[in-house]
Structure formats: C-alpha cells, structure tokens
Amino acid sequence: MTLQSLSQRQARRIALKAQGFLPQLRGVKRHDRRHLEATFEHVGLLQVDSVNVLDRAHYLTLFARLGAYDRSLIDRAAHMVAHPVSKKRKAFFEYWGHEASILPASLYPAMQWRMERAARHEGLWGNISRFAKENPKEVERVFREIEARGPVCVSDLEKRGARSGPWWGWDDSKLALEYLFWSGRITSAGRKAFTRYYDLPERVLPEDSFARPALEPFAAHKLLMEIGARCHGVGTEKCFRDYFRLSPSDARPALQALIEEGTLEPVEVEGWKATVYKHKDAQLPSRATCQALLAPFDSLIWLRDRAESLFNFRYRIEIYVPKEKRQYGYYVLPFLMGDQLVARLDLKANRQDGVLEVFAAHGEPTIDKGKVSAALAGELALMAGWMELDGIRVHSSGDLAAALFSEVAAL
Structure with a gap:
C-alpha cells in the first residue's frame, strides 16, 4: 500500500488547523459561548497551572486562538473565579487530563477509569x-x-x-x-483567587454527565486517543497518548482499533522517522495566516519533540532553571507567524507599573526581523490591551530586541 506523503509544511498546516488557529475564531469582534465551545472542539482540554507571571495558562491558550476575548466566558463555564456557592451546574470540570486540566463535563465518564485506578493507589x-x-x-x-x-x-x-x-x-x-x-470522590466546585473549592461530583456536574455510566477502560482509552489524534490532526502514537497522559499499554490497543475502523490512517511526513498517522477528519489548508504568542503550557507545544519535528524549533521551559543558566528567560513564549515559529519572548505582566514587560526577544536564524518585529508589536499591543495594561516596555536583551523596540515605539 502506498502511503500518503506530506511535507513538513503540510503537516504543520494540518496541525495548526486541528488546534484551532483559525481566522473565523480570531476575527470575531465579540466572542460568546459558541466560540468557547468551538475552541474546545479543537483543543479538547486546557492545562491549568499556578504560574501567573504573565497570566494563567488556560487564559493564554484561549487568547492564542481567540485574541482579546472576555475571560468571563471560561470563568462562568468552569466557575474559575466566582465564589462557588452557586448551585448552577458546570459545563466543564477540573481533573488530571494532560496535567491538571479543564475538561468538558461530557468527558467525565471517560475519566472515571483513572479515578478508579487512583482509588486503588495506581497512577497517582x-x-x-x-x-x-x-x-x-x-x-x-x-x-x-x-x-x-x-x-x-x-x-x-x-x-x-x-x-x-x-x-x-x-x-x-x-x-x-x-x-x-x-480518586473522584470529590471534584472542584470552582475557584476563588485561584484557590480550589471542593464538593461532591453529584452536586457540581451536570446530571447527564454524572449519571452516565463510566466507560470501560478500553472504550475510554479509545475515545481519549481519538480526541488526541483529532486535536493534533497528524502525529505519532506518542503524540496522541501524551495528550491525556496515557501509558503505552493503554494507548496501543486503542490506536490499533482506531486504525482498523479507519479513523486513523498511516502517512509519511517529511523528516519524521516514527510511524505517523492522520485523523480522517484532518484538513490541509492552502495557507496559514496564524499569529499568536504561545504560553509554555499551550497544547500545540506540549510535546517538545513534536514541536521540533513540526517547526524545527527547539523549546524548553526554563522556569525551574537557575537564572544564571537560562538561555532565553523565565516565562518564554514562542511566537507563531503564518505556519512557523519565528521568535520567542520572555514576558511578564507588571501590574504595579501597568506595563507588559518584554525582558528578552530572540528571533530564529532565517527570519525577516522587520516583518517579525512589526507583527510581534501588534500582537503585544493586543495582549497588553486585553490585560488592561497601559503600555509595553521592551528591554535590550536578545537579537530581536532593537527592532522590536522601534516597532513598539511607533505604535
């Protein structure tokens, strides 16, 4: 059988569309619940993290796809901010998905196998x-x-x-x-100042999610692998199982079933050595017009090897690296422009001074610094406005800093 062959650029564009980097989401003047749900169709879940030097990870992942959206969309749906004494049931719940994550409540039956294992002291x-x-x-x-x-x-x-x-x-x-x-005996009822409040699942989750029978482990693994594949568009077994942190022994039978039923098909991707699969619903856009700053916990770059294979971009989180040993900075966001990762910025929201700090700006070797800096300045201005900061302060560190300083000054 002759396998479909994809160039690296084609694989990138499939992945970007699958992950929800779409002009019809970014170009909306006023986002509503439909746009939030559409984004979840593409990302599957949002990672939650306590680091708040710029903003919470789940907010930034949505900003990368939606632009300047209203945070209250996810706050209301997942009770992430309001004091959780409300009796209104949540459309999303928190649990261990990729890491700590916000997941659609409809996935609750698909996560109960993990809860049951935790109750047996497995996997925690x-x-x-x-x-x-x-x-x-x-x-x-x-x-x-x-x-x-x-x-x-x-x-x-x-x-x-x-x-x-x-x-x-x-x-x-x-x-x-x-x-x-x-172990699933309690769940998150919401957060206040990022402090999690706990309650019983039956008092928090929608009845149609909580009352549904738990999926058998194999059925759950198959569903989660399918979501990982759909949200990636194209990838390896490791890519798909990493999405919900499945073990190889749990993932491989599910992968085989998805291949046999035609949900996944093997393909060849330029430069990839491992076996690669494409989801049957994956689409290849003729071009990519993406522009986004990606938080370290954005699902597009969760798996660093995958990001390197797709974008020729080596990225590592340096939050836990001693300051003197960091290469690019503390909270570094790759910049997506078109279908390439072209730069990386060390950012902080300085709320005391009311500015978005750019501590360092580094470009990739072959970029047009003028074009990239102009696009970055616009994206930083959008982010600063969304964060209700009054300005942008570009420091001198990094080979892109001077060009970016000029573009920001001209805004």
Whole structure:
C-alpha cells in the first residue's frame, strides 16, 4: 500500500488547523459561548497551572486562538473565579487530563477509569498514595466534612493536621483532599483567587454527565486517543497518548482499533522517522495566516519533540532553571507567524507599573526581523490591551530586541 506523503509544511498546516488557529475564531469582534465551545472542539482540554507571571495558562491558550476575548466566558463555564456557592451546574470540570486540566463535563465518564485506578493507589503521586494508605481515617474525616459542608477550600477544614514533608508545605488535610480529588470522590466546585473549592461530583456536574455510566477502560482509552489524534490532526502514537497522559499499554490497543475502523490512517511526513498517522477528519489548508504568542503550557507545544519535528524549533521551559543558566528567560513564549515559529519572548505582566514587560526577544536564524518585529508589536499591543495594561516596555536583551523596540515605539 502506498502511503500518503506530506511535507513538513503540510503537516504543520494540518496541525495548526486541528488546534484551532483559525481566522473565523480570531476575527470575531465579540466572542460568546459558541466560540468557547468551538475552541474546545479543537483543543479538547486546557492545562491549568499556578504560574501567573504573565497570566494563567488556560487564559493564554484561549487568547492564542481567540485574541482579546472576555475571560468571563471560561470563568462562568468552569466557575474559575466566582465564589462557588452557586448551585448552577458546570459545563466543564477540573481533573488530571494532560496535567491538571479543564475538561468538558461530557468527558467525565471517560475519566472515571483513572479515578478508579487512583482509588486503588495506581497512577497517582507516591506521597499522596502513601498518606492515604497510612491515614484512611483522616481521608474519610475530610470526605465527611466536605459531604456536610461543601463547597469548601482547604483552609475551611476544621482540623488541618500536621505538615508532611516538602510537598509545597501540604498538611494532612491537603493530602487527603488531593487523594479524594484524584480518586473522584470529590471534584472542584470552582475557584476563588485561584484557590480550589471542593464538593461532591453529584452536586457540581451536570446530571447527564454524572449519571452516565463510566466507560470501560478500553472504550475510554479509545475515545481519549481519538480526541488526541483529532486535536493534533497528524502525529505519532506518542503524540496522541501524551495528550491525556496515557501509558503505552493503554494507548496501543486503542490506536490499533482506531486504525482498523479507519479513523486513523498511516502517512509519511517529511523528516519524521516514527510511524505517523492522520485523523480522517484532518484538513490541509492552502495557507496559514496564524499569529499568536504561545504560553509554555499551550497544547500545540506540549510535546517538545513534536514541536521540533513540526517547526524545527527547539523549546524548553526554563522556569525551574537557575537564572544564571537560562538561555532565553523565565516565562518564554514562542511566537507563531503564518505556519512557523519565528521568535520567542520572555514576558511578564507588571501590574504595579501597568506595563507588559518584554525582558528578552530572540528571533530564529532565517527570519525577516522587520516583518517579525512589526507583527510581534501588534500582537503585544493586543495582549497588553486585553490585560488592561497601559503600555509595553521592551528591554535590550536578545537579537530581536532593537527592532522590536522601534516597532513598539511607533505604535
């Protein structure tokens, strides 16, 4: 059988369309719930992260695709900000998807296999598992308190207990909460100032999601692999299983089933050595007009090897690297222009001074610095306005800094 052959550029364009980098989403003057749901059709889930030097990761992932949207769209749908005493059911829920993630409530039955494994102390962090095994009475006490008083956050619990080792200063109650959350006995009812509030799933999730039977593990893995493949458009087995952090033993039977039913077909991609598959619904645009700053936790670049294979762009998070050893900066965002990653910026929202700080700006070797800097200045202005910052301050670090400074000054 002769396999379809794709150039690297064709694979990039398929991936960008699959990930929701579309003019019909970016070009909207006023976004509504339909645009949020359309974006989730392309990304599947949003990673949540506590780093807030620029903005929360889930906000930035949506900004990359929608532009200057109203944050309250996701806040209301997932109860991410408002105090969660509302009895309104959530359209999205938080759980361990890729990492900590916001997922559509419709996926709740597809994640229960992971909850059931966690209840058996499989697949969760060792410190949490050890605590739950050694302290079942404390776990049950915390559950009963949430059952009686929820929604509550960890500081609301009546008896906090001792702190257990170096885990961010987590005390016994926090460890019990995390075990209960991972095992699905409780869920996130929302957040206030990014502090998670907990309640019982049946009091938070839509009834049609909570009441549906849990999917058998194989059916769940197949669905999650299909979503990973659809959201990537084209990729390897590793690409697809990494999307929901599936193990090879869970992913491979599901992958084979998707191939046999025709959902995935093997293809060849220029420069890729591993076996590559294309989703049956993947589309190849004739051109790409994307322009976006990508947060470190954006689903387009979750898998660094994939980003390198698609874009010839080596990217690593340097948040945990000592300052003197960082190459590009602390919170570095790649810049997508057309169908290429052309630059990277170290950014911070300086809310005290009301400016968007560009601590460093580095371009890729073969770019047109004038064109890239002009596009970057426009994107930074859009971001600064969305963040309600008054200006942009470009520092001198990086080979693109001088050109970017001039473009920003001319805005």
